[in-house]
Amino acid sequence: MVFNISKDDEGKRLDNFLKFEKGFSTRLIKKITKNDCVFINGKIAWADDILKEGDIVEILLKENKEQDIMPEDIPIDIVYEDEDILVVNKPPFMVVHPTKSHQSGTLANGVMNYFNKTKQNCIVRLVNRLDRDTSGLVIIAKSQFAHQAMAKMFEKNKVKKEYIAIVKGKMEGKGTVDLPIDRPSLDSVKRCVIEGGQRAITHYEVIGSSEDVSIVKLILETGRTHQIRVHLSHIGHPILGDELYGEKSNIIQRQALHAFRLTFNKLRGEDLVVCTANIPQDMLEILKKYNLDFQEDTYE
Structure with a gap:
């Protein structure tokens, strides 16, 4: 992710900019700064660095691929996709995520298969859920950042x-x-x-x-x-x-x-x-x- 710092954000601490302007959680900010995943103008950045107009902030989001969801060749109806999220139309009678009584055949199994086929290094992070017998739109985030940011939008009624x-x-x-x-x-x-x-x-x-x-x-x-x-x-x-x-x-x-x-x-x-x-x-x-x-x- 790349952010160009404007005059409005000059003088802000990096961590405050990421939290209050871009929706990063405190936990994620600590994680990415601790692991040298944030850069300002190409140099490793610290949480308390002060931003200047014209700075370029780059963030490398590393995904943890460990997830116990088996990919299955289940067709999914993709309504929208960008670099952060996937939105699919869930059919009725489909469980969104594996449970003890539904180990396979879920929406998450189909989405994991899609991520693998399209070579996207993502795990399934459900932003919203629907009952098995309710049909319609489900959002899947492609990163921890996207999941937290979308969840915050739901919480603040911005969706x-x-x-x-x-x-x-x-x-x-x-x-x-x-x-x-x-x-x-x-x-x-x-x-x-x-x-x-x-x-x-x-x-x-x-x-x-x-x-x-x-x-x-x-x-x-x-x-x-x-x-x-x-x-x-x-x-x-x-x-x-x-x-x-x-x-x-x-x-x-x-x-x-x-x-x-x-x-x-x-x-x-x-x-x-x-x-x-x-x-x-x-x-x-x-x-x-x-x-x-x-x-x-x-x-x-």
Whole structure:
């Protein structure tokens, strides 16, 4: 990574510049300076070096290739890629990362295979995750820096997270659900709206409805586990096919929830990145059944 120091950054310590201007964690700054991986104008730099206008700061990010994820020849739908991140459209019924019960066939196995085939010296660092039965956009960071920087953007709500859901019943209008979410007990998989839980904010707008189902766009202001599923169920419109927060459906074999769009700034530069994942076929079939239309260009 290369940074050209402007007049605005003159006089700053190197470590403060990297932390507050470029999103490096304190831990990573210590690691790269200790291992002689930072250079100013071609010379090894120290954390307390003072920057001057015109300085060129170069950082060598060395990846640790040790990761127990076997590459598998699984097709992945790449939506966007740059030097720092990979964004893929995860299909429904796919686990994002190996677990005890899902040792193979995961998104991470496919991504590792892609990194190997394209000779990218990366391990799989998931920035966000989706439930097995939720489809849509997942971001994978290619370095420790990218992972920390993207995680910070999510934490500060600088990533716009948009979803599409098909819910039970006729739902109308738009609004915001601002209700806390937590587990009712430590051993519970299910979450619920509960006093004293973590604050959770979901904005919604109905973009089509029939007497039986409605299609809803949602924007997450927070990112709690199962947030959309809990909030929609709480207001009386559980997601179609969501057996945990609603009931089984005979027209879809999963919850009809899709992570449709992510909008954020590139980590290097200020270019805006807009990633969109097409609505999967099983959800499109439901919309067709109920004569509901979804046009991506009208979804703003």
